[in-house]
Amino acid sequence: MREFLAVTKALSDANRVRMLLSLRGRELCVCQIIELFRLAPSTVSKHMWILSQARLVERRKEGRWMYYRQAGRDAPGHARAALRWVQQALAEDPQTQRDAKRLEEILKIDPEVLCRRQCKR
Numbered sequence: 001m002r003e004f005l006a007v008t009k010a011l012s013d014a015n016r017v018r019m020l021l022s023l024r025g026r027e028l029c030v031c032q033i034i035e036l037f038r039l040a041p042s043t044v045s046k047h048m049w050i051l052s053q054a055r056l057v058e059r060r061k062e063g064r065w066m067y068y069r070q071a072g073r074d075a076p077g078h079a080r081a082a083l084r085w086v087q088q089a090l091a092e093d094p095q096t097q098r099d100a101k102r103l104e105e106i107l108k109i110d111p112e113v114l115c116r117r118q119c120k121r
Contacts, residue, residue, distance in 0.1 A: 010054035
């Protein structure tokens with residue numbers, strides 16, 4: 001029951017769902033996620049922590065930077081099922097498509113440049 005409730009909590013916020021979808025098929029540095037959603041670093045970190053607690057995303061630290069990706073094959077079945085459901089349900093969503101287009105532009109920028117820029121703000 002606890003794991004189910006963690007997933008439902010994680011999926012109860014539009015920004016978290018959008019962040020989860022932005023990770024489809026790729027790993028992103030937290031600075032890229034911050035740039036995409038134009039949210040404070042602490043807000044993004046909190047959202048990503050909730051997603052990782054639900055085991056919907058995996059994270060790794062490299063130096064000063066944190067990287068996130070959708071949970072893989074090692075994730076519990078309920079988390080994998082939730083990921084499939086979200087991706088199918090929102091595949092044609094206009095906001096999801098706008099996010100994907102904006103992310104394409106962000107991915108052209110070196111993550112180190114983004115991270116340095118955000119540290120100066």
